[in-house]
Structure formats: structure tokens, C-alpha cells
Amino acid sequence: MNRIGRMPIARMVAAAAATVALTVVSACGGSGSSGSGSNTGEYLIGASLALSGPSAVYGSNLGGGMQAYFDYVNKSGGVNGKQIKLSQADGGFDTATTIQSLTKLAQQKPIAIGGLIVSGATAGAVSTIDQLKIPVLIASPVASLNRPPASPYIFGAGGPVISDEAFMLSDFATANLIKGGSPRVLTVNHISTEGESFSENIKKIAADKGWTLVGDESYKVGTLNFDAQAAKIAAAKPDYIFMAPDTSGTTLIKALKAAGVTATILTSQGGPHEDQLADLDYPSIYVGREIRYPSGDAPAVKDYLDRVKASGGSVDPTSHVTQYGYLQAQIITEVLKKCGADCDSAKFLDTIKNIGTIDTQGFTAGPVTYSADTTQGLHTEVVYTWNANQKKVEPTPGTYNYPRRP
Known part of the structure; x- marks a missing residue:
């Protein structure tokens, strides 16, 4: 898929x-x-x-x-x-x-x-x-x-394509979350051409913006146990985690939460669905979607x-x-x-x-x-976040574009 x-x-x-x-x-x-x-x-x-x-x-x-x-x-x-x-x-x-x-x-x-x-x-x-x-x-x-x-x-x-999500997510982070300084950034991708391109794009963006890259993690599609990798990410102490979207990402986020990670996670459609965000109850997560969540x-x-x-x-x-x-x-x-x-x-x-x-x-x-x-058809995403206090999914203001392709 x-x-x-x-x-x-x-x-x-x-x-x-x-x-x-x-x-x-x-x-x-x-x-x-x-x-x-x-x-x-x-x-x-x-x-x-x-x-x-x-x-x-x-x-x-x-x-x-x-x-x-x-x-x-x-x-x-x-x-x-x-x-x-x-x-x-x-x-x-x-x-x-x-x-x-x-x-x-x-x-x-x-x-x-x-x-x-x-x-x-x-x-x-x-x-x-x-x-x-x-x-x-x-x-x-x-x-x-x-x-x-x-x-x-x-x-x-x-x-x-997955690699282009890096540009949209970094634009969102710059506009809404990262207000200067040199935040500690970590990338996560599933082992594939697109996943690896996503991480490469984030690393280039981080270098251009003066962000500090503290890790570049990857995993095989279908991985079920992320305990060791979550511990490694926790030790890196990132402020922000840019995660290439994948169905295994939800399992990884659960492991990160269990390992005590509180870094802000940014991912997109193909990552956690609306009900999964509620199940995760992760304190700071943002998911870009080209189609709005059904509860909107x-x-x-x-x-x-x-x-x-x-x-x-x-x-x-x-x-x-x-x-x-x-x-x-x-x-x-x-x-x-x-x-x-x-x-x-x-x-x-x-x-x-x-x-x-x-x-x-x-x-x-x-x-x-x-x-x-x-x-291509669609060129815009809205970014959702999980409101841990009110226990509900909420859209953030504005929309964000990604590169147009033929």
C-alpha cells in the first residue's frame, strides 16, 4: 500500500x-x-x-x-x-x-x-x-x-507524496510552533525511498533554519515492537519529532509515550486517525490532512x-x-x-x-x-491537533500547501 x-x-x-x-x-x-x-x-x-x-x-x-x-x-x-x-x-x-x-x-x-x-x-x-x-x-x-x-x-x-509532506509540516511548525532559536529536531521514517526522502528533506530544512538535528531514526514497515528505538529517541531529548506517515507510526507513538517522551510530534494523513489520536492521548501531536476529519x-x-x-x-x-x-x-x-x-x-x-x-x-x-x-488534484492540507485537556481533536487555523507536481 x-x-x-x-x-x-x-x-x-x-x-x-x-x-x-x-x-x-x-x-x-x-x-x-x-x-x-x-x-x-x-x-x-x-x-x-x-x-x-x-x-x-x-x-x-x-x-x-x-x-x-x-x-x-x-x-x-x-x-x-x-x-x-x-x-x-x-x-x-x-x-x-x-x-x-x-x-x-x-x-x-x-x-x-x-x-x-x-x-x-x-x-x-x-x-x-x-x-x-x-x-x-x-x-x-x-x-x-x-x-x-x-x-x-x-x-x-x-x-x-510522502517526501513532500516534509515541506508542509516544516512550514506549519515554523508558523505556529518554532519561534526562533535552535530547537532539537529528530526525524523518523519507515525504510523506503519515500520515507528516506522525507527525512532527507527535513534534515535539509533543519540545516537551513538553524535547527539542531539530534537523531535520524528508521524502521522496517510492519515493525511491532519499538521499545528499544523509543528508549534511544528518549535519550536524544528532542523538542520536535518529524515522522513520515505510516500505519506503524501509531505503535511507535505509544512506545514513545511509554518511554516518557514529550516532544511535539508532527506527521500527516496515513498517520494516526481520529479515533487513534483519542486512544493515544499524546500531549502534543499534529497531523496534516488533505481531507478533513469526519467529526469536523x-x-x-x-x-x-x-x-x-x-x-x-x-x-x-x-x-x-x-x-x-x-x-x-x-x-x-x-x-x-x-x-x-x-x-x-x-x-x-x-x-x-x-x-x-x-x-x-x-x-x-x-x-x-x-x-x-x-x-495531482489536491495541494493543500489542514493540520489537526489532539487537545489533551478537552479530550478532542481540533483543527488548527489556516491551511498549508505542498509542492505541485505534474
């Missing part, structure tokens, strides 16, 4: 791609599909989701988030006089199954496909996406695919909770993965509005590339933006 859990991307599985190459050619006819919508009473949208295997909970939540928003749109009269139909296919969490799900969906001629997250499976399917020529939204930054040049058919509906007061967040509940099923509305699915559906709907009643996949592609700004009404920290210069 990557953006969902912020783990490093696995290598592309070329052999798996070759296995289904004939299926791809058959599905796309060698020239792409115009997509359903121009001559029917509905818009067909596909979703390739991890509905089986160890990541099935992610797939069901992401698909549920998409369906919840489309249900709301359809009950409100649809788009351009048409209903939106979502067709789901199980992409598992491996390259071969992901490619099979994409080709299966392509045979139905959808206007666009969502549901994908960045992983080795998605990275291995990029060539297939290029052959199918159907616009695809992924719940992650396109740059995470590590595949230059970027595919013209893939659009990010997530935040930055923004009307768009309350609408989200109501719509997910109204959609039924066992979808977890507190899951950030459900939020990603909801956001993908929101983006697709806005593109369809501008694309028109006769929208097909080719017109959808042209529309999303030139749509400019999409206002999510406060569901995200900032607007979604696509243009000829960027397919």
Missing part, C-alpha cells in the same frame, strides 16, 4: 501484465472505448476495488464512499438529466487481478474508472490503463507511481456523514478510505456536469484536463485542481 497506509510501492509485476495483454487488446480494440453515456439514460462509471484479500476492508469502504455520493446525486435528480451507475470489479491487491478488473470494466465501456489506490498492483497496471484509454482516478498522488512520464489517463484524488463542523463533512448513513451497508464513515471514495465520486460528478449529456470517455478526459478548480465545499482542506500542468 502507499497512500492509504503510506507504505512503499512494490515493484511492477511485468510478468503479470504480459499474462493479460491479449485480454487488454481485446477489451480496448487497440484504440480505446468511447464510453457509455452519449446514447443512454445513464452515465456508467467503473470502480476497480480491492474487494478480496488482506485489503478488502479498504476496497469495500472506498467503493461504499463512491456509492454514497452517487446515491445522493441520483436521488437529487442526477446529472444533466441522467442517473449515475457504478459498476464495481474486484481488483484484489495484486497486479494480475487489478489488470483483469480493469479490462472487465473496460468491456462495459464506462466513461471513467475510480477506486484504485497506489500500490505495486496499480503501478503494474499503468501500461494497461494507457492501452484502455479510459480516464482513471486514484486515491493517491500520481507522482507515487514513480513512472515518468506521467500517464495522460491517470488523475490523483489524494494528497502529496464543516457543513460538507456533516453532509458526508448523512449521505454515507443514508446509503446503508456496512461502510465505515470514519475511515479516510471511505472519504477518498466519496471525493472521487464528487470529482467525477463535477466533471460530468461540465462534460454534458453526451459525455463519453474521450470527452470526459478532455474536460477533466481543463476543468481547473473544483470546489468541494469544505470537504477537503482546499480545492481540487486539474490543469495542463498538474494531475
Whole structure:
């Protein structure tokens, strides 16, 4: 996994791609599909989701988030006089199954496909996406695919690559926490290219700002016991800990608290979720998020909770993965509005590339933006903190941007 859990991307599985190459050619006819919508009473949208295997909970939540928003749109009269139909296919969490799900969906001629997250499976399917020529939204930054040049058919509906989080977090710290002097700073990352780049960026920033670097720790993804490392960090006596986001980070923070560490921790989405912050009850922690926590007061967040509940099923509305699915559906709907009643996949592609700004009404920290210069989508985060006195999560004032990528 990557953006969902912020783990490093696995290598592309070329052999798996070759296995289904004939299926791809058959599905796309060698020239792409115009997509359903121009001559029917509905818009067909596909979703390739991890509905089986160890990541099935992610797939069901992401698909549920998409369906919840489309249900709301359809009950409100649809788009351009048409209903939106979502067709789901199980992409598992491996390259071969992901490619099979994409080709299966392509045979139905959808206007666009969502549901994908960045992983080795998605990275291995990029060539297939290029052959199918159907616009695809992924719940992650396109740059995470590590595949230059970027595919013209893939659009990010997530935040930055991990290494870019360093710039946003340091900007926040400088504006709100570090008021001069030479604070003691320590970096923590999971062993991966992105995690290590995060720490390298923090070290460069620290040198530029005159901060004192007192440690640079790393760990293997999936580590369960951090007692020794927590003791080492405690001995370094940092004032601030910049932590690359990862699902193991919550376990590390528990170990740090047990070791008596009270340094301010700065991390981002992919780190502790809202309920985990309450469970940790760490005295000074800040988490950057491009999508607002579900407990927020923004009307768009309350609408989200109501719509997910109204959609039924066992979808977890507190899951950030459900939020990603909801956001993908929101983006697709806005593109369809501008694309028109006769929208097909080719017109959808042209529309999303030139749509400019999409206002999510406060569901995200900032607007979604696509243009000829960027397919990243989100470029802004809001930073949350745990109020240990009042025992609740609170947003800090303002928003913070990270570097735009193609």
C-alpha cells in the first residue's frame, strides 16, 4: 500500500501484465472505448476495488464512499438529466487481478474508472490503463507511481507524496510552533525511498533554519515492537519529532509515550486517525490532512456523514478510505456536469484536463485542481491537533500547501 497506509510501492509485476495483454487488446480494440453515456439514460462509471484479500476492508469502504455520493446525486435528480451507475470489479491487491478488473470494466465501456489506490498492483497496471484509454482516478498522488512520464489517463484524488509532506509540516511548525532559536529536531521514517526522502528533506530544512538535528531514526514497515528505538529517541531529548506517515507510526507513538517522551510530534494523513489520536492521548501531536476529519463542523463533512448513513451497508464513515471514495465520486460528478449529456470517455478526459478548480465545499482542506500542468488534484492540507485537556481533536487555523507536481 502507499497512500492509504503510506507504505512503499512494490515493484511492477511485468510478468503479470504480459499474462493479460491479449485480454487488454481485446477489451480496448487497440484504440480505446468511447464510453457509455452519449446514447443512454445513464452515465456508467467503473470502480476497480480491492474487494478480496488482506485489503478488502479498504476496497469495500472506498467503493461504499463512491456509492454514497452517487446515491445522493441520483436521488437529487442526477446529472444533466441522467442517473449515475457504478459498476464495481474486484481488483484484489495484486497486479494480475487489478489488470483483469480493469479490462472487465473496460468491456462495459464506462466513461471513467475510480477506486484504485497506489500500490505495486496499480503501478503494474499503468501500461494497461494507457492501452484502455479510459480516464482513471486514484486515491493517491500520481507522482507515487514513480513512472515518468506521467500517464495522460491517470488523475490523483489524494494528497502529496510522502517526501513532500516534509515541506508542509516544516512550514506549519515554523508558523505556529518554532519561534526562533535552535530547537532539537529528530526525524523518523519507515525504510523506503519515500520515507528516506522525507527525512532527507527535513534534515535539509533543519540545516537551513538553524535547527539542531539530534537523531535520524528508521524502521522496517510492519515493525511491532519499538521499545528499544523509543528508549534511544528518549535519550536524544528532542523538542520536535518529524515522522513520515505510516500505519506503524501509531505503535511507535505509544512506545514513545511509554518511554516518557514529550516532544511535539508532527506527521500527516496515513498517520494516526481520529479515533487513534483519542486512544493515544499524546500531549502534543499534529497531523496534516488533505481531507478533513469526519467529526469536523464543516457543513460538507456533516453532509458526508448523512449521505454515507443514508446509503446503508456496512461502510465505515470514519475511515479516510471511505472519504477518498466519496471525493472521487464528487470529482467525477463535477466533471460530468461540465462534460454534458453526451459525455463519453474521450470527452470526459478532455474536460477533466481543463476543468481547473473544483470546489468541494469544505470537504477537503482546499480545492481540487486539474490543469495542463498538474494531475495531482489536491495541494493543500489542514493540520489537526489532539487537545489533551478537552479530550478532542481540533483543527488548527489556516491551511498549508505542498509542492505541485505534474
